[in-house]
Amino acid sequence: MAIQKTSREEILKQSAKLFKIKGYYNTSMSDIANACGLLKGSIYHHFKSKDDIGLESLKYIHQYFKDEIFSIANNNTLNTLEKIKLLVRRTDNYFLNSEGGCLLGNLALEVSWSNIEFKNEIKDYFLNWEETLYKIYKEKYSDKKAQELSKEFVALIQGEIMMMNLHNDKDRYLKVGEKMIKLLE
Amino acid sequence: MAIQKTSREEILKQSAKLFKIKGYYNTSMSDIANACGLLKGSIYHHFKSKDDIGLESLKYIHQYFKDEIFSIANNNTLNTLEKIKLLVRRTDNYFLNSEGGCLLGNLALEVSWSNIEFKNEIKDYFLNWEETLYKIYKEKYSDKKAQELSKEFVALIQGEIMMMNLHNDKDRYLKVGEKMIKLLE
Amino acid sequence: MAIQKTSREEILKQSAKLFKIKGYYNTSMSDIANACGLLKGSIYHHFKSKDDIGLESLKYIHQYFKDEIFSIANNNTLNTLEKIKLLVRRTDNYFLNSEGGCLLGNLALEVSWSNIEFKNEIKDYFLNWEETLYKIYKEKYSDKKAQELSKEFVALIQGEIMMMNLHNDKDRYLKVGEKMIKLLE
Amino acid sequence: MAIQKTSREEILKQSAKLFKIKGYYNTSMSDIANACGLLKGSIYHHFKSKDDIGLESLKYIHQYFKDEIFSIANNNTLNTLEKIKLLVRRTDNYFLNSEGGCLLGNLALEVSWSNIEFKNEIKDYFLNWEETLYKIYKEKYSDKKAQELSKEFVALIQGEIMMMNLHNDKDRYLKVGEKMIKLLE
DNA sequence: AATGAATGAGAATTCATTCAT
DNA sequence: AATGAATGAATTCTCATTCAT
Numbered sequence: 001m002a003i004q005k006t007s008r009e010e011i012l013k014q015s016a017k018l019f020k021i022k023g024y025y026n027t028s029m030s031d032i033a034n035a036c037g038l039l040k041g042s043i044y045h046h047f048k049s050k051d052d053i054g055l056e057s058l059k060y061i062h063q064y065f066k067d068e069i070f071s072i073a074n075n076n077t078l079n080t081l082e083k084i085k086l087l088v089r090r091t092d093n094y095f096l097n098s099e100g101g102c103l104l105g106n107l108a109l110e111v112s113w114s115n116i117e118f119k120n121e122i123k124d125y126f127l128n129w130e131e132t133l134y135k136i137y138k139e140k141y142s143d144k145k146a147q148e149l150s151k152e153f154v155a156l157i158q159g160e161i162m163m164m165n166l167h168n169d170k171d172r173y174l175k176v177g178e179k180m181i182k183l184l185e
Numbered sequence: 186m187a188i189q190k191t192s193r194e195e196i197l198k199q200s201a202k203l204f205k206i207k208g209y210y211n212t213s214m215s216d217i218a219n220a221c222g223l224l225k226g227s228i229y230h231h232f233k234s235k236d237d238i239g240l241e242s243l244k245y246i247h248q249y250f251k252d253e254i255f256s257i258a259n260n261n262t263l264n265t266l267e268k269i270k271l272l273v274r275r276t277d278n279y280f281l282n283s284e285g286g287c288l289l290g291n292l293a294l295e296v297s298w299s300n301i302e303f304k305n306e307i308k309d310y311f312l313n314w315e316e317t318l319y320k321i322y323k324e325k326y327s328d329k330k331a332q333e334l335s336k337e338f339v340a341l342i343q344g345e346i347m348m349m350n351l352h353n354d355k356d357r358y359l360k361v362g363e364k365m366i367k368l369l370e
Numbered sequence: 371m372a373i374q375k376t377s378r379e380e381i382l383k384q385s386a387k388l389f390k391i392k393g394y395y396n397t398s399m400s401d402i403a404n405a406c407g408l409l410k411g412s413i414y415h416h417f418k419s420k421d422d423i424g425l426e427s428l429k430y431i432h433q434y435f436k437d438e439i440f441s442i443a444n445n446n447t448l449n450t451l452e453k454i455k456l457l458v459r460r461t462d463n464y465f466l467n468s469e470g471g472c473l474l475g476n477l478a479l480e481v482s483w484s485n486i487e488f489k490n491e492i493k494d495y496f497l498n499w500e501e502t503l504y505k506i507y508k509e510k511y512s513d514k515k516a517q518e519l520s521k522e523f524v525a526l527i528q529g530e531i532m533m534m535n536l537h538n539d540k541d542r543y544l545k546v547g548e549k550m551i552k553l554l555e
Numbered sequence: 556m557a558i559q560k561t562s563r564e565e566i567l568k569q570s571a572k573l574f575k576i577k578g579y580y581n582t583s584m585s586d587i588a589n590a591c592g593l594l595k596g597s598i599y600h601h602f603k604s605k606d607d608i609g610l611e612s613l614k615y616i617h618q619y620f621k622d623e624i625f626s627i628a629n630n631n632t633l634n635t636l637e638k639i640k641l642l643v644r645r646t647d648n649y650f651l652n653s654e655g656g657c658l659l660g661n662l663a664l665e666v667s668w669s670n671i672e673f674k675n676e677i678k679d680y681f682l683n684w685e686e687t688l689y690k691i692y693k694e695k696y697s698d699k700k701a702q703e704l705s706k707e708f709v710a711l712i713q714g715e716i717m718m719m720n721l722h723n724d725k726d727r728y729l730k731v732g733e734k735m736i737k738l739l740e
Numbered sequence: 741a742a743t744g745a746a747t748g749a750g751a752a753t754t755c756a757t758t759c760a761t
Numbered sequence: 762a763a764t765g766a767a768t769g770a771a772t773t774c775t776c777a778t779t780c781a782t
Contacts (some may be wrong), residue, residue: 007762009368022370025210029756041758042763050756108292108347111209123351136352151357155344156337162293163340172336191745214773226775227746236774393665395580399777411779412742420777441744446606476664478717480578481656493721521727525714532663533710536678542706562765584752596754597767726741 008046011036016057020100024054024111031144051115054107058121061103062128069094070128073135080139084184086097087136088177093159096170101161129156133180140184153180191221193231194245202214202244205285209239209296236300243306246288247313251269254279255313260322265324270370272321273362276342281355293343317340318365325369338365378416379430386427388514389468394424394481423484424477428491431473432460432498435462440498444506450509456555457506458547466540471531478528500524503550510554523550561591563601564615571612575655579666597613609662613676617683617692624649625683628690635694639739642691643732646712651725656716663713666711684709688735695739708735 014035018027029050033040047053072078072087095101104125112119133150141149153176160173199220203212214235218225232238257263257272280286289310297304318335326334338361345358384405388397399420403410417423440450442457465471474495482489503520511519524547530543568589573582581651584605588595601684602608627633627642652657688705696704708731715728 006340021298023210025208026295028754031753039764040756041765043757044757045295045762078197088228100298101294105347109209109291110295110352112351113206113208114211119351126348126351127325142319151339151348152341155357156341156349158347159340159342162290162343163213163311166293166297166311172340213771223745224747225746225773229774230745233774277774391668393578393580393668395578396665396669400775411744415741416637433582453747464762470668475717479656479661479673479723480581480665482582482721483576483578489721492686496718500652521718522711523779525710525727527714529710529712529714532660532713533706536667536674537661542710550724551779583750585750593766594768599753600766603753688757710779 007036008071011038011043011046011053012060015053016061016103017099019054019057019099020103020106024107051117054115055117055121058104058107058118058125062121062125064094065125066128067182070132073132080136081181081184082179083136087132092174092177095161095173101165102158105158105161126154136184149183150153160164191227191231196228196231196238197242197245198281200238201246201288202284204242205283205291207286209292210349233328236302237269239296239300240302240306243292243303243310246308247310249279250310251313255317258317259327265321266366266369268321269366271363272317277362280346280349286350288342290346294349311339321369325333334368377406381408381413381416381423382427385423386431386473387469389424390429390468390473390476394477421487424481424485426433426489428474428477428488428495432491432495435473435495436498439464440502441498443502450506451551451554453506454551457502458550462544462547465531465543471535472528475528475531496524507553561593561597561601565600566591566598567612567615568592568606570608571616571658572654574609574612575653575658575661606672607669608688609666610672610676613659613662613673613680617676617680620680621683625687628687635691636736638691638740639736642687643735647729647732650716650719652727656720657713660713660716683711691720692738 011032015027015032018031018035022031023041029040029043032041032053036043043053047056069090071086072083072090075083078086100106104122107118108122112122130150134146137146137149156176157173160176164170164173196217200217201219202213207216214225214228217238218228221228224270228238232241254275256271257275260268263271274314289307292303293307297307315335318338319331322331322334325347341361342358345361349355349358381424382403382490385397385402387399388405399410399413402423403413406413413423417426437529441461442453442460445453470476478492479490482492500520503523506514507516507519526529526546527543530546534540534543565668566587570582570587573586577586581658584595584598587608588598591598602611603668624642624645627638629643630638633641655661657675663677667677685705688708689701692701692704711731712728715731719725719728
């Protein structure tokens, strides 16, 4: 997920991982400090609060998706099928290789009630994702159909990630990607 | 003052609601006691720990689904279409009228890593749900197709509940029910 | 230790046993109720507080010693040697057959600082014990020697009970009794 | 406010004192914190639990005895009589000048049933003490007699400390030391 | 006498945060 | 930047006690 540049980034990576697996409220500043090889107090050199880390880690992952995945829709050097294939590959790569699924999705249910900033970041992320798929499906489908497909796939992916976490089985999740591609073949 | 103020079931109802909205770790025993009009300590008369309440509330909602929704698949007085329509109506009724969506789904991502008993209860719930849909779709579709549809709908419903919570918009969620019915018309 | 007459006595027996083994502060009213097959609340029908039970259980065991052991010194049907032998037999019987040693001795160090009534009861018990031995040794030894022997044996017995509890070995404790007898043979 | 207010050792000293006087279960973390001029929570910076403090305080006092008292047996610059005299002086010094008698002895009866680690530390302490006396008495007595004397004195000292605490009278306790010395004159 | 729900104070422990060094 | 001692509020849980039934 990019090379480590700063301690700040390392902290975000480690906390994103912990939040995803253990949940936001169940992850303590000690857990984060431990994971980074720091002491609790030292974290406050980089972030002003736990909520700050929470929001920044959401933004960090969101940015990663923007850079690596959502940008594909605007890549004019690829045709429609190539776009969706690349998108699926990159998405799978993230969700399958990083333990615990989707940070923004996992936190959506836990924190969006209590922290409006978190909720907005998460909403924004999913809207960006829908928009990305919409742009790609628009190349072959009607506006209405593209709208429908993009929204449904985003929801379905989240649902299947939940099931993948529970049942330790990647098959159903992978089927979604295949289905997304098939519709553009 | 030894008059029974609160039943075990009332505590489960209140905590299920709180867990769903605020999350498990972010809900304190004080929150639960407050919601029940009791003092913190009094809760321990009914449950031996917070985890006990957590597990029992999952079981309580799971049982509600078994009784009210999953049982529909075995109701021989209804035809296939009537079954799915009743199931969708009852499901909508629960998810739309109780704030915060689906307890088992919401907690799935937050707690299943840290509490294996919670995870097993949640897995079981989703398997029961899939089985229910499978039985109904089997009446019209092949085994394979019925399997696929049931699993996909369960995941999709969870995904759409997540989106409904985020975007405060019931339309997408309601579309899933319509789609479930249409496939059996 | 006498036949059960009342629930009250049963509660005292059970709490004496628990206090001896677990300590006073580490024994809860629940523990006592459990051991008696009662519920917590029911105990308050018989005793007005935990301290009440504590004090009464000390008195109960003290009374048992008065009746069964300390009275031996005044029994004119026995000669000196018979007295000490009976006393040792009865003492051994109590300390070896009831788990955990000597209630009054065990609690002496734990509670006498915080509860003056407890402390006085325990002091009285040990003074009665010393006096008993004194009377017997006076039959053969000088006043001064009898004083010394009685005090030393009481202390030594307590020390050896402590060691018996720790090392699970009755030999050293039993030696004290033998020594007590030998001095009067 | 991050200046070190209290060292680990200071906490051990204060808790050893409190445990000795009030008992282990009757001493709260607040009591300990108060005695150290800290807040409850701050103690956890130094120790991970109350049991941890309990065990470490036992070890701390045990170590003090090893360093200051038990080591005397191996001091080849002293003759037998000098050894026992120094040992008695140092022992008296500890038991008479520190309120409440002997930590390990006081806790022996209260906690050894419920905490096996405590029990083992306490057993070890008394075995070390016996061994120390054994080595010294061996210089003048037979193996068997030395064994007997060492064990008896250790038990007797504990018994007399209990009586000293109860009756507020040091005379009996001091007699034990005199007796220990007389046997080597 | 016994029950069992409720109380309220207090227990041990955790946690986010601060700050002098 | 990092440390680590300290804070103080909050958390889970326990306990002795009360009292209507």
